[in-house]
Amino acid sequence: MLSIKGLHAFYGRAHILQGVSLEAHAGEVVALLGRNGAGKSTALKAIMGLVPPAQGEVSFDGRRIERLPPYRIARLGLGYVPEERRIFTDLTVMENLEVGRQAKRGAASAWTEDRLFALFPNLAGMRDRPGGRMSGGEQQMLTIARTLMGNPRCVLLDEPSEGLAPIIVEQMAHSIRTLKGEGLSVLLCEQNLHFSQAVADRAYIIEKGQIRFGGTMAELAADSSLREQYLSV
């Protein structure tokens, strides 16, 4: 579904991604793990075209996308959920969802407001509330729901558990498993290994802009030296 080969990207003059390669298959949840500053967020931004890739290939559904602007990538069915949530604070919940709406593509499952409210029941009771007057957990749900309105087939999730109360993190894990059940692919960045273990099938570890490990969650769980070296939990 999503395949990245030898991706390089710069942030200003800093060489952040130094040849990243990874894959996410249809219906799979893949975690991209690593320390802060390892290049996780930049990897997602480079895939999405928000940071222009300097070199390398990004293919989505067999199509090369590394030269496309973000909106064209989004329209191909690749959704992006940013780390800082980036809710439109002046817009209501319904209007935030409206901005995320895209024309339907093929037979892909069409998300509607009602289905999203079933997935995130907290949002259902605050349709007309401005995004700026929601709690952090509610905003995290809204930012995912907003991206789902575009009916993506694959979602890039940047640190969905960051800064959330433990009880909300549990709900978030449940929601991601539901998305997987719907057949969506998910590539998520995380620092929280517990959370990743609860939702992901496979994981990559990124360190200093390079992939240092790729394998199943079980393999990662079995290798404590790997976790110690790159994730230091």
Add this chain to the structure above:
Amino acid sequence: MNAVLQVEGLHKAFGGVQAVADVSFAVAAGEMLALIGPNGAGKSTCFNMLNGQLAPDAGIVRLAGRDIVGLRPRAVWRLGVGRTFQITATFVSLSVRENVQMALYSHAGRLRSLLQRFGAAFRAEADALLAQVGMLDQAERPCGVLAYGDLKRVELAMALANAPRLLLMDEPTAGMAPRERVELMELTAGLARARNIAVLFTEHDMDVVFSQADRIIVLDRGELIAGGTPAEVRANPKVRAVYLGSTH
């Protein structure tokens, strides 16, 4: 108790919504007090009232016995309160050393000079503070290019520049890797004990909170719902229901 910071009956409402309601607590010298709670519980509001960024609707904030409500942040700083921010605030176009020197110059009241060269004075003092937080090797780099965790250390060094008696740290470890988090807070705790500084911090990482705090207070919807040692708070059913859930 020898309280450095004493807060009594703090209230703040925004457009009819009660953000902080009747909050009282105290922090003693050398103590690490963690303020935790769900997002939107009023932690940041509470914090901003302690150093003068926000004016409370009611309540008393005493620093070493003196009421500091109504003072501007810069006046509160002069009384010995250091502060770090949830989203780091440093001077990105100045070097790491110059950032700390800025705080030292300010502490000494020597910023008004027009023709001296900035950076000539307080070099050794700045380097000593940077050594304490482990940033001496990056002293020449501009803050604009530092990694996030390193910026947090620079902030800590700046907060220590006026020999504070109270440190206010709003989410000091947000955006850091797990090991860095524990390291930073161990460093802070060490400094707090060695220099008898009271530390009040908010934090989302429960590992950090339960391993580093001497006491914890829990805020929910603007009200304090619990307080005590880490073990007491962990066992509190109310806290588990609104905040911790089943995993901690």
Add this chain to the structure above:
Amino acid sequence: MTFASILIQLLNGLAAAASLFLVSAGLSLIFGVTRIVNFAHGSLYMLGLYGAYTLIQALGRTPLGFWSAVVLAALLVGIAGVLIEVLVLRRIYRAPELFQLLATFAVVLVIKDIALFTWGAEDLVGPRAPGLSMAVEILGKRIPAYDLLLIAIGPVVLGVLWLLLTRTRWGALVRAATQDREMVGALGVDQARLFTSVFFVGSVLAGLGGALQIPREPANLDLDLAVIADAFVITVVGGLGSIGGAFLAAIIIGVAKAFCIGIGTVSWFGFEISFSKLTLVVEFLIMALVLVARPYGLLGKPQALQRLTTDPAPPLTAPSWKIALVWVVLLLGVPLLADRYITIMLTDIVCFALFAVSLHFIMGPAGMVSFGHAAYFGLGAYAAGLLFKRAGLPMEAALLLAPLCAGAFAVVYGWFCVRLSGVYLAMLTLAFAQISWSVVFQWDSLTGGSNGVFGIWPSAWLADKTTYYYLALACCGAGIAILWRVLFSPFGAVLRAGRDSPLRAEAIGIDLRGFQWAAFVLVGALAGLAGSVYAFSKGSISPSTISIGQSTDGLIMVLLGGVETLTGPVVGAAVYTWVRDAVARHTEFWRAVMGGIILLIVLLFPQGLVGGLKALFLRWKEQRA
């Protein structure tokens, strides 16, 4: 005043408010989504007015002809706006915002000359609206029917805009993009098309505002900057991004102006107060008052976009002494080789160099962008001239006291300005410059009004052009050296630190406003020195030294050279002054040529001349390594 005449003035004011509102609403929309402070917005209004004039002649003075002309003119201006967006601005959305500002200045210059070429320099008086040329009698006073129609148009447009913004998908996208345009793109929205559509709507509003004024005001070439100043004031008083706020502000200012005209000259306790002379100033007074009481405007929100530069500034490097010495020697040697003409031009250049460096000091390292820096240059020039001619001081005393006068004005203006930041601050500086200009322009008995002051010549020992050049070089060179030196002092470091993070500065005990205020006074005094030296080199002064045009010239110099380098403003001042002079000797349409050159530079060197050359040099070095 009787009740009837109060009512009439109220209606007059409301009629004037309609066009003000249309222009400002367009400006606000465009700024919100694209973050571009579009200086060319007033030019679009001007085009609307001229366009309606021509189209009415073509379509006939019938009601149908008139109204089709108005609508068509607005739509054509909308298309002009789209062309500006697609051909110029779209290419530089990633450039620093101040640089986009420079591009819009260039567009102003180009449009002004297109208008000059097409319609000539004479004012064009349009026809009355056919079918609406009669007057309606209200309480015994007569009011034009057309004005009543205008009064109705304002609320109608407000309503339509409100529906568009809150009830349509386009509106949701516009409001979302106003907050976070990158995120909107990541959600699959084509930003380029959204921006173009916003530019179209905003430009149509400007064009319509202009076209509707055709029966009320003659089309003329000075409207562009006059209207943009009005539109800035209204947008800022209402609150950036608030359409409702713009409506409210337009009404307040339209009515206040109408009352000033209506009241005329009143005698209170033996004092003659001419309210009609206040007309030019009243909106700026209102703006200053509103911004001090409500720093984000009447209906604006504190979190509204207010920063002008978002990228973190790079560290500042000091110019090297050796290179500076080489330049000083070169500049000292020039008059020995060059003719009188070049010496005079070099004198101009050193004056403008100090002017530009002082502007750069405040907008670059100190982070306070000023749209009205000419206030201090011009007040310095006038202080020099008036101390010399009216107070009879010796030339040397006048030359040196003038900067103190400019500094004294900066004490007052700066006190207000440092309470604001970002675009609001920039607009307030513009307001003070306009107030100064209006006072100078109208106070005939003291300042000579629009004619200015003549016969301001240096003392005999300085009368020789070469000698005066050396004086100018010494004064302005010293000014520049002081400013550069101060930047690296603790004081200058505080200013840079305050620009980087006001929050942190306050948290380590720094009274940032106090430092910023002092900086305002310092640059005001030194800009005043530049003006004072300039006045004695020209022998005369006119209000144009305080005009918006002079302020934008300063901005162009700084931005052309590059805001991120210290030497950039000097290079910008030299290049701009020299090229302008060279072009103006060959063509009447020097503005269009200048605009074209600036646009070319903007598109080729988005970091400014010096920044761009530096980058080229670095690339060349890397390739060789």
